[in-house]
Amino acid sequence: MTTGTDRAVHGIEDIRAAVATAKDAGRSWAALGARERRAALLRWKRAMAGRADEFAEVIAAESGKPPHDARAEVLLTVVHLDWAARNARRVLGRRRVSSGLLSVHQRALLAYRPLGVIGVIGPWNYPLYTPMGSIGYAIAAGNAVVFKPSELTPGVGVLLARSFAEAVPGHADLLRTVTGPASTGAALAGADGPTGVDKIAFTGSPGTARKVAAACAATLTPLLAECGGKDAVLVAADADLDAAADAIVWGAMGNAGQTCAGVERVYAVASVHEELCARIVLRARALAPGDAYGPLTLPSQLDVVRRHVEQALADGGRAVLGGPDTSQTRTVGPVVLTGVPEDSPAVTEETFGPVVVVNPVRDMDEAVERADASAYSLGAAVFTRSRAAGLAVAERLGSGAVSVNSVLGFAAIPSLPFGGAGESGYGRIHGEEGLRAFGAPHSVTVRRFAPAVDLTSFATPRARAARAVELGRKLHARF
Template sequence: MNIPSLIEQQRAYFNTKETRPISFRIAQLKKLKEKIEKHEDEILTALQSDLHKSEFESYTTEIAFLYAEISMMVKELEGWMKPEKVKTPVSHIGSKSYIYKEPYGVSLVIAPWNYPFQLALAPVLGAIAAGNTVILKPSELTPHVSSLLREIINETFEQSYFTVVEGAVEVSQELLEQKFDIIFFTGSVPVGKIVMEKAAKQLTPVVLELGGKSPVIVDETAKLDLAAKRIAWGKFINAGQTCIAPDYLYVHRDVKPELLSKLKDAIQELYGSKALDNEEYTHIVNQKHFDRLFPYLENGELLYGGSTNRDQLVMEPTILDHITWDDPVMQEEIFGPILPVLTFDSLDEVVEKVRSKEKPLALYYFTEDEQRENTILEQIPFGGGCVNDTILHVANPHLPFGGVGPSGTGSYHGKASFDAFSHRKSIVHQTTKFDFSFRYPGSKFGLSIIKRLLK
């Protein structure tokens, strides 16, 4: 495929203004939803082939999420598109001020492998709703999903509007050398830096959804039964291959033994005593990532799990105790089913230590103390998160989702997705019925009037 030619083809189509009307945008969103519904079984099969995902996990985390987003966009899009009237200062008497929302143009969406269907199409929904054309680059690490995405999209849309370009790293590199109007990337921090560097050469706006070491903090007031179950669910769903999974557990010394005991029980309740044999348990994406994770099992003390099957690319839900901040497992995002445990004695210690690290994409805090909750939320910077739960904030389309600093830039989901792919154009509509002479040079009292108006 000739990538420069494809981009020019999309730019020419965008310039016809065909993508601008609300009727067109809604029709494309509905068309995409119909195609997903039509291919549901094939999507589930592809996810099973690439990641050994269960039907339950695939539907709830990959397909249902998209249905909810599309339904919301179809319902709300007309209101989002309307020019937004804003206040006008007294110095602008006679004028009206508006913010118009216009599409950027040709957009590039680069998708990751961990939720290869949902994280490919969720940003695309925002691009479509905002009136852009789209080139989607799915991950080569999930080839069945990538191929199916190409089949579904290319049979549904003209390539001048929305198309899928498959390939490995060299294809991504070629795409990033081109001139796009906006780039949306989901993936690792190192690759995110490359995307931003390439985009900077073209002065292209970017949205980066990255990651980081997201803590889950449990204090001595927490309801431990619920904390254990919700932490186990959030950590080990998708075998821990989730950008907002709890990366490590930071627990108060007084409740640590009880919480860890309950956490073991929760894991067994979710995945059984032999998770390696559980057909509902997701596998590691490939041998490279398996081999990256395996040495972490030697860190600290193995408290639970640790069994693996490299041939099947499966690793048990694992808890590591007596971990220090200097251990290898604490140096980078784990992105796998390994939960290291750290201990604290005071909340001040938690705030100081977490703040000393890179800003995480997510943070989870289990407590029954509102004052402590406020302390954590106000004093630790992070992308988003939950109090007394994990993961769920990502599933609320009314909440913008994104990181801060090293964990990402920009946000999406729901209206935030529309905003991410829209330029907000500021307009002052001035009256022609009268004119004020004081605004022009040479006015006798102009400067004194302006000083009074602008104070």
């Protein structure tokens, strides 16, 4: 195990030293050809896949999640790393773009260059998969990384850096891990003065994100922030209720509800609401907490779960499964609530526990309105037998990602970007946008021949330039 000695508290000088070392390693990494970087990252990917049980053991030991969940997390991680490694050159490499009629004499080229050193501040709920959405893509884009894992899961970060060093020994310092409490993350972001990082990728609560953003602002360090969600499932009158119930229970109770894009709200058309609730309860009641999912990783989260449930009942809601007594220990039993007012904390605040609110709505229009009323805007799902109708509803929702007839479908597809807006943060990881998030656009023009009328030379007669400008104006006014 790697967890027993991974409690070092790194301060500002440790962080500056790690950033400086990573920056040196990053220069040689960026100088490699794209093919060499791809080959190195695929070696790392294969090594991680080969050590899946070791990674899963550390994840389970530190987070409390069952081994089967931990192994699934490792699989998702290597799938994303594989995609980033194989697609970085295509997405970021130099390519020709249109010059337009006015600049037809110029060849226009666009590429993305590495930013330098990326500081990644990771969460505890998915301590490998979530930060690797930044780490893997950042390294694939040619950057170095200094990773600060959650103080609850430091061993995962230590093992991750060690696995990279062993798989890519010539570039061992490209990924450095620093450990410690929130103050270590704050220092990495610049709260104690400049560290030399070129961008911060943060996952955590909106409140902490604001503090990180304030620290980054002092040095104009760009920030990518993923801050959680209050995701909704919309269930139409024609939906397959068995499929919807199965997905809702998994999305709400999986990982003990500690999933940023997990299901916390359900809006079901009134004609099927009661039957859907019954099917959700049937499936949720069959779960064995401690086996189907683990305990709440953060002890203080138990108070949040209990407060949300108690307030929902006090506000007029009804518990059709579980209740306040369900949350007496950190291994919380499933809780299904209904009829909860839309201004109750169980509807407006992120619960991050195995609790789901299932409320009736008049129709899908009202479902969309209620789903989008949240301050969070991360993910959502729609259930209907009509794929066309499901897609139409998905396009109306304001969330960053939507699944039709499944939940969290987008999380396992590495070509799709992931992220939200509002209290869910800003910026995107995964996919092409995730690679570009860790690159700086670099524009180049190459003059191919002398234009008929050179508008960038004082040698061009003014009258001739004026005629060319007027001709261009008329063309754009007409077409």
